[in-house]
Amino acid sequence: MTKPPMRDALVAAAFQLFLERGYEQTTVDEIVALAGVGRRSFFRYFPSKEDVVFPDHERCLADMTAYLAESPEDTEPVERVCAAARMVLLMYAENPAFSVQRYRLTKKVPGLRASELSVVWRYERALAAFLRGRFAGRTDGMLRADVIAAAVVAAHNNALRSWLRSDGQGDATTAVDHALDYVKAAFGTPPPGPGGNEPRQETEDVVVLVSRRGAPMWRVVQEIESALTNQPEN
Amino acid sequence: MTKPPMRDALVAAAFQLFLERGYEQTTVDEIVALAGVGRRSFFRYFPSKEDVVFPDHERCLADMTAYLAESPEDTEPVERVCAAARMVLLMYAENPAFSVQRYRLTKKVPGLRASELSVVWRYERALAAFLRGRFAGRTDGMLRADVIAAAVVAAHNNALRSWLRSDGQGDATTAVDHALDYVKAAFGTPPPGPGGNEPRQETEDVVVLVSRRGAPMWRVVQEIESALTNQPEN
DNA sequence: GTGCGCAGCGCACTGAGTGCCATCGGCCCC
DNA sequence: GGGGCCGATGGCACTCAGTGCGCTGCGCAC
Secondary structure (H helix, E strand, O other): OOOOHHHHHHHHHHHHHHHHHOOOOOOHHHHHHHHOOOHHHHHHHOOOHHHHHOOOHHHHHHHHHHHHHOOOOOOOHHHHHHHHHHHHHHHHHHOHHHHHHHHHHHHHOHHHHHHHHHHHHHHHHHHHHHHHHHHOOOOOHHHHHHHHHHHHHHHHHHHHHHHHHOOOOOOHHHHHHHHHHHHHHHOOOOOOOOOOOOOHHHOOOEEEEEEEOOOOHHHHHHHHHHHHHHOOOO | OOOOHHHHHHHHHHHHHHHHHOOOOOOHHHHHHHHOOOHHHHHHHOOOHHHHHOOOHHHHHHHHHHHHHOOOOOOOHHHHHHHHHHHHHHHHHHOHHHHHHHHHHHHHOHHHHHHHHHHHHHHHHHHHHHHHHHHOOOOOHHHHHHHHHHHHHHHHHHHHHHHHHOOOOOOHHHHHHHHHHHHHHHOOOOOOOOOOOOOHHHOOOEEEEEEEOOOOHHHHHHHHHHHHHHOOOO
16 A cells, blocks of 8 residues: 555656657666666566556556445446546546656557556456446346446547547546446436336336437337337347 | 468467467477477467467458448448458357367466457457548547447457357357347447438437336336437537 | 564576578579 | 579577576564
């Protein structure tokens, strides 16, 4: 929990060298030489050279997992994972300069992109695991959980990247809220309005109808019929 | 285009050793010794030890990209990317035994999981690039492209993994079709029937209606009215 | 003081990946 | 047939990431 200054010194030295001469052109020996520590200590703080680029993702992932774990039973699951994704974006937004630097590195270096994918994959699996628990018993629950988790992560990344491309200028939260609203709309989170008090345990089979706003009514009816008849038996 | 037997020999030797003693416990020297070739030749065919686990993904990705590139202008974009995903699944299904072996490897070895993520990420970006081209000009077009691509890939992977977990028994296509139908429904691909020729550029706002199956019709109507009136302005 | 534990350090080692050059076999041209 | 070209392969040496092990120095309890 405490912050060893050695770790921060290694991160600072690594980023300085990565930025001025490139990631692959920088050896671990040069990093530890600049930081003034022994080579062996580097690998005690970071399991690999790539991990120094994502110094606090373990903590961030743990925070997000804890946030999901402490969800009240009656929270709307999709709302909750969107809130979790929003939380992750806020962690990025805490250090805009650092996040932008890292973005530029990961954009250029294929190896770092692979590392980032592993990191993001763990976030996505955490979201999916939460949704799987909430969707257990529903038809296609696991499928829905995986797809919604992927969509939330994609929306989050879309907003995050556009914010990073603008060098961290502007408000990151409005973009991510807009993106997440799109996902919520697509996957049918009903707005918390009238009719929210039906027995929720019996809402196993659902029909999701997506219609264009302003579409002619005959199209709406057609969609209803199609959705009702195409539902699988189970 | 031709198939050098040396490549296949390396893949066979590698998988034999990976399966009998584990991926990380197998060195490249052992692979080339079993295959009876020089160590240097291994890296001429595979840029890294991990790539021998995905021997034909470059070709598969190229096929999928070509399939998307040759899409007629009037094809429904979401339908097209779903068809592309279905095509990838068929390539997996061509060699069930090999796909199952690889699945077990990637499930156990974290390094291989990271490689697989990189591979899948390239598929997803190809799908997203296609959708971005088709959605250019639409509001939130890039966001929609990214989210739909991620959802399609997630649905595909969900079906693929459940098929792989069953050791390649059964029909892989029905599961993937069902999963992709869910995505299509969520993102509002209208079935190719009457009314498919309205101006598509105006389908920005959507209304999502969720109803219990078997609910009385008056509740359905009530939900429709509620959803229509509760939609935010933008 | 003495023993203990811990954080860092040095060193040697494995193994992936690369650059360079030698070799060998086919193949064209003369 | 001979000579030269070329692509595929093999061998070798090298860099560098990552690991195991033992040593040292320092704080701390007893």
